[in-house]
Amino acid sequence: MAAVLPSAGKQSQVSAQRKSRTGYFLLLPGMTWLAIFFAIPFVTLFMTSLQAPVAGKSGQYVPAFQVSNYPDALAEYWPQFLRSFFYAGIATGLALLIAYPLAYFIAFKAGRWRALMLVLVIAPSFASFLLRTYAWKTILSDEGFITSFFNALHLLPDDRILNTSIAVVAGLTYNFLPFMILPLYAALEKIDPRLLEASNDLYASAFTTFRKITWPLSLPGVVAGTLLTFIPAAGDYINSELLGSTQDRMIGNVIQTNFIEFRDYPTASALSFVLMAVILVMVFTYIRRAGTEDLV
C-alpha cells in the first residue's frame, strides 16, 4: 500500500507535467505570431519614436532617447487627435443606434430569414473598403438626390454633404457598422427566450423587460461592438481623405503625411504610440465602467 501510493503519485505528477507542457506547446503558434507581428513591430515603432534627426540630412534619423518628440507631436497635432476621437465617438454612437434594432430583429424576429439577413450584413465587406468609400462620393455628390433632398429642406449649412464632417462621420458609421451588428447579434441570440416569457408572466411591460433583461444581457455585445467600431474608426484616414475637406483631417491623415511627405518617422511613430496609448486607457476605463471584465 505504502509502496504503491508514491508511485501512483509520481505517475499522476508526470502526466500532469506532460499536460502542462502540452499547454505551452499549444500556446506556441499564437505566441510566435504575437512576437513576430506584434512585439517586434511594437518595439521598433517605440524606438523609432525616440530617434533624433541627423543635422543637415533631411529624412535621416539616428537612434536616440529624444522624449521631446512626444510633447512636440502633441502640441502640433492635438486638434486632429481630438477630432479623431470626436468623429469616432459619434460614428460609434450612430452605429449602435442603427445596429441594435437590426441585431434585435435578426435575433428574435427574422425566423427563417435569419441566415440570409446575416449574409446581407456581411455582404458589403466582400467589396473593397476603398471601393465602397469611393461609392459614397457618388452617392453624396452635390447633384445627387440625397444632397438635393436635404437642400430642398434647407438643412445643410454648406449646401452640400460631400467634403464635410457629416460625410466623414457617415462614412465611418457605414464602414464599421458590421463590426457593431455581429457582436450584438451574437449576444442577443444567446438570450434565453424563457426569461423574456417569465418577465411577461410577471406583468412587466415590454419596456421594462427590455430594460431589466434584454439590455443587461446584451451588454457584452454592446461593449465588444463599440470597441470594434471605435478603435478602427479613430485611426481611419480613408474616410477623411475621400469624403472630408481640409477641415476634417484626422490623426491617421497626419501620421500618413509625416511618414510619406515629411519622412519624419519619429513624429509619425510618436503619434501612433500616443494614439495606441489613449485608446488603451479609454478601453480600460470603459470596460471597468461597463463592469463586464469577465465577458469581454
Next chain:
Amino acid sequence: MTTKRPEAVAAIAGQMRSAVSRRRLLQVAGIGSAAMVAAACGTGSSDSAGGEASASAAEDMSDTEKVVNWSNWPLYLDVNEDTGEYPTLAAFEEATGIDVTYTEDVNDNNEFFAKVRTQLEQGQDIGRDLVVLTDWMAALWIQSGFAQKFDKAMIPNSGNIIPRLAEVSFDKPREYTMPWQSGFAGLGYNVPALQSAMGKDALTSLDELFDPALKGRITLLSEMRDTMGCILAWKGFDPSNFTDAQFEEAIAALTEQVDNGQVRQVTGNDYIAAMESGDVIAVIGWSGDVIALGEDFGFSLPESGGTLWTDNMLIPALAQHKKNAEMVINNYYDPAVAAEVAAYVNYICPVEGAQAEMEKIDPDLATDEYIFPSSAMLDRAYVFMELTPEQNESYSRLFEKAIGN
C-alpha cells in the same frame, strides 16, 4: 505628375510590383551570382550619398534578358482603349524584340520615393529599369546617387531635345535624365457650370478662382510646388526666386482661402473625377489632364502666371537592363513617336521636330499652345525655385499645415 490616388490603391500596385521584383530576384539567383556580387559591392558605395555613377551601376543583363521594367504615371502614354495596348510601345517591342513591362505605379513623387527608398539606400535593385520623376525628385535621386549615368552613344536621338530643356540646374548636360513630358499647372474649369455660377466662359485669374460665387466648389493640387507656384505669382512674387517671407505671405493667402471654406479639397488626381461629376467647378490643375476631359472643360494659364514642370526619365541605381532602358528613351526621342504620344497625352512635348510630325497626325494639335507653347506663353510659366532639403522640408510643413495636415 498626373495623379495622387489614395494609398490603398498605391499599396495594391506596390504589391503587384514587388511580386515582379521577387520573381526577378529568383531569376537572378538562377542565372548566376555575378549580379548579386555586383549588387553587394554597390551596397557600400551608394550608402554614401552622392556616390559616383559607376558605383551605382549593376552588371548590365540587357543582352541576355530582352526586357525593360518601366514605371510611369497613369494616363501618360498613348493607349488603345479597346485593346489596352500601347501602340508606340508595341512598335518598339516589335522592332527590337525587347519586352517592356509598363507599370503605372507612380502616383505621387513622395509616395513613390517612400516605397522604394529603403531598397535604394541599402543598395538594392528596385526592380525597375526606367522611372519617371518630376524635376525636384529627380534632382534628389541624382544627389543621393540613386541614378545611373546614361551612355549617350545608346541614345543618338537625345540631340532632339528642345533647347529650352537641354540644360537644367540639377543635371547640367543631361547625363542622368531625359524629359518625358512637361506641363503647366494653371486654372481648369467646367465651362457650363462656370457659366451658371459666374456668367463667365473662362477663368483667367486667381481672383476669379477665389470669387465667393465659387465657394466650396474649387480644389487645389496637393503638389506643393504647383499650388504655391500659382499663389506666389498671384501675390506678385517670382516663383523661380522668392524669399521665406514671400513664401509665408503666400501661405497666409492660401490659409485664408482654406479657412473661409472657399477651397473644398486639396487633392492629387482626384480632382478630375470631381470635375467630371460636377461637384467641383474650377481647380488649380494640370494642363494635359484638364484638356483631355473634353469640350466642356477649359484650361488657362493665369494672367499672373502658372508653373511649368517637367517629368524626367531616369535609370535607377543597380537597374539591370540599362542598355534596354536607353533604347526605350531613344525610341521616344524619335520625333514621329514623340508626336504620337503628345497627341494622346496633351502635355508639352520635349522633342524637337515633333511639331512637324504632328502636322501629319492632326494639324489642329500642331498649333496647340499646350503641346507646343509659344514663347509668350512660356513667359508666364515659372519653373519652381530649386529648394535645398531644409527649405523643402520647412516649406512642405507650412503647406501641409495650411491644408489641414
